[in-house]
Amino acid sequence: MKRGTWAAFRDGLNRRLEGRKPNRVQLGLMAVVFVLLVAGMEVLALKTGSFSLPLPSDGHPAVADHSGR
Numbered sequence: 001m002k003r004g005t006w007a008a009f010r011d012g013l014n015r016r017l018e019g020r021k022p023n024r025v026q027l028g029l030m031a032v033v034f035v036l037l038v039a040g041m042e043v044l045a046l047k048t049g050s051f052s053l054p055l056p057s058d059g060h061p062a063v064a065d066h067s068g069r
Contacts, residue, residue, distance in 0.1 A: 022030070
């Protein structure tokens, strides 16, 4: 029975992924990079949240004073 190209690729990929596990140094470096990435995203969120954007006002309130018609 002929094997398909996708099956051969999948088997080869599984063998490569199963055979190699990161050591403790690599795991530590990945953890540091992850923490720095999350911290950078937090700083970026704080910076963009602190912008005061002037919105034009026509004298109309953004929310209606009454809920009925």
